[in-house]
Amino acid sequence: MNKEQTQQIVNLLHEDYRDCKVQIIKSKSQFIKWKIVELVKLKSFAFIHRKYIWSHSKEVLSNEVAGSYNSKLKNIQVYQFSMLEDCKDLYTSLVLFHELRHHYQDKYGRLDRHDIEDDCNRFAWKMYDRYYAEIKNILEIN
Numbered sequence: 001m002n003k004e005q006t007q008q009i010v011n012l013l014h015e016d017y018r019d020c021k022v023q024i025i026k027s028k029s030q031f032i033k034w035k036i037v038e039l040v041k042l043k044s045f046a047f048i049h050r051k052y053i054w055s056h057s058k059e060v061l062s063n064e065v066a067g068s069y070n071s072k073l074k075n076i077q078v079y080q081f082s083m084l085e086d087c088k089d090l091y092t093s094l095v096l097f098h099e100l101r102h103h104y105q106d107k108y109g110r111l112d113r114h115d116i117e118d119d120c121n122r123f124a125w126k127m128y129d130r131y132y133a134e135i136k137n138i139l140e141i142n
């Protein structure tokens with residue numbers, strides 16, 4: 001999935017979801033590079049944040065996490081290297097919708113609610129089903 005395709009998929013959603021920076025990370029080395037950039041940007045934050053980044057990075061590099069939303073940097077990362085080759089781009093769309101919903105929750109002060117993951121999963125599947133034909137078209141999948 002290239003930048004243009006990612007933007008086209010984001011644009012399927014309401015404008016509330018379009019103001020978040022999205023990075024599709026294709027390799028572990030690219031992920032490590034971005035984490036270093038992030039650590040530099042976050043250098044003014046407390047040690048606890050850096051400790052969180054470290055434990056989160058370990059999970060990502062073990063392929064345990066498919067995507068994340070960073071409420072400090074207001075950005076989304078989707079980790080394509082953790083996905084099966086066959087359905088990588090379709091799955092990326094689903095993860096993208098999930099993480100964009102976290103951005104929406106953040107925007108409306110809902111990130112501390114207990115049901116945010118259920119809400120994200122519901123939203124992601126709903127959008128995936130609704131725009132399945134458009135997504136396949138954008139990704140040039142038959």
Ligand SMILES: [Zn+2]
Nearest residue numbers: 098102117120
């Ligand atoms: Zn989530």
